[in-house]
Amino acid sequence: MSYKVRLAAFEGPFDLLVYLIENAQMSIYDIQISEITSQYLRYIGEMQKQNISLSTEFMVLAAELIQIKSRMMLPQEETPGAPGAAEDPRTELALRLAEYKKVRVAADMLSEREEEESRRLEKPQEDISLYTDHPDEYLKLGVDEFARAFRAFLYKKKKIEDTRRHYSFVEKERETMENRMRYIIDIFRRFKKGSGEASGNGSGQGVDFRELVPSEHDRYDVVVSFASLLQLMRQRFLDAEQDGLYGRILVRTGVRDLSEAENLEEDG
Numbered sequence: 415m416s417y418k419v420r421l422a423a424f425e426g427p428f429d430l431l432v433y434l435i436e437n438a439q440m441s442i443y444d445i446q447i448s449e450i451t452s453q454y455l456r457y458i459g460e461m462q463k464q465n466i467s468l469s470t471e472f473m474v475l476a477a478e479l480i481q482i483k484s485r486m487m488l489p490q491e492e493t494p495g496a497p498g499a500a501e502d503p504r505t506e507l508a509l510r511l512a513e514y515k516k517v518r519v520a521a522d523m524l525s526e527r528e529e530e531e532s533r534r535l536e537k538p539q540e541d542i543s544l545y546t547d548h549p550d551e552y553l554k555l556g557v558d559e560f561a562r563a564f565r566a567f568l569y570k571k572k573k574i575e576d577t578r579r580h581y582s583f584v585e586k587e588r589e590t591m592e593n594r595m596r597y598i599i600d601i602f603r604r605f606k607k608g609s610g611e612a613s614g615n616g617s618g619q620g621v622d623f624r625e626l627v628p629s630e631h632d633r634y635d636v637v638v639s640f641a642s643l644l645q646l647m648r649q650r651f652l653d654a655e656q657d658g659l660y661g662r663i664l665v666r667t668g669v670r671d672l673s674e675a676e677n678l679e680e681d682g
Contacts, residue, residue, distance in 0.1 A: 427475035428514045430457065435511070442511040445504055447486055451479040482507060589635065594642040598626050599651070599675050602667055623654070623663035651675050 434453050435442060458476055485503040555563070605621055627639045643665065646652040650668045657664070 427472045428511065429518075430454065430472075431475065432511060432515060432518070442515075443504075443508045445508065447479065447483050447504060451476075451483045454479055478507070589638050591638060591642050591645060594638050595646055595675075597628075598639070598642055598646060599672055601626060602652070603672055606667070606672070620654075620664040620666040623665055626665065646675075649675075 431450070431454060432442075434450055434457075435445060438446070438449065438453075440446060440450070455476060458472060482503045601621065623640075623643065626643065627636055631639075643652065643654065647654060647668070650670045651672060651674075652665055653668045654663055654665045656662070
């Protein structure tokens with residue numbers, strides 16, 4: 415078995431020969447054998463100069479080309495039974511080249527298909543017997559039971575639609591510390607004008623902290639009121655004292671005049 419090598423862009427002697435023929439724009443059935451042979455031998459010589467080992471196939475084809483070239487230079491003999499027609503020495507080579515080109519086209523097609531398939535990813539087959547081995551389960555309902563279930567569904571659906579049509583969700587607006595601070599200052603102003611009474615539970619000694627929280631309140635309102643009181647104490651508008659742990663918180667006016675508390679801000 416001969417050893418095949420790749421020379422530049424060519425694989426084997428026929429690959430080189432086809433390249434030379436196509437590059438010269440010749441037909442494989444009408445090869446200018448003298449020109450092609452010279453080019454082929456020149457190429458082989460260049461490879462040998464570069465110390466590239468050539469397979470015996472290249473040398474065998476070179477010998478065949480030289481032989482065909484020699485036969486083309488000799489007088490042509492007429493083929494018996496066909497006067498005036500001589501056998502063309504290039505015929506056998508042309509048939510081999512035609513067959514080689516067919517094989518090369520098929521090889522190129524298979525190579526492209528291999529490259530295309532290499533970019534595809536296949537999902538492995540999964541076991542779906544879990545879903546196919548069990549038959550579908552059906553509810554065993556009579557006509558009356560089905561009718562009752564359907565009426566219950568319609569009733570529930572109508573009830574939901576009526577509720578959505580007549581009611582809407584309203585979120586309570588959250589009070590800010592600035593507004594609550596103004597609210598507390600207003601209470602003390604009224605307390606001052608009312609001669610020491612505020613909301614019925616105040617006295618000349620001050621106002622109970624519970625009077626500073628709106629009547630309809632939740633935990634958020636209590637926290638906002640307490641934080642607002644601390645802010646007013648820090649700004650020295652109000653003062654407070656507690657008579658014991660968890661005891662009543664009594665709030666009084668501070669050293670600053672309440673008339674200065676016109677533009678209250680949370681950061682003081």
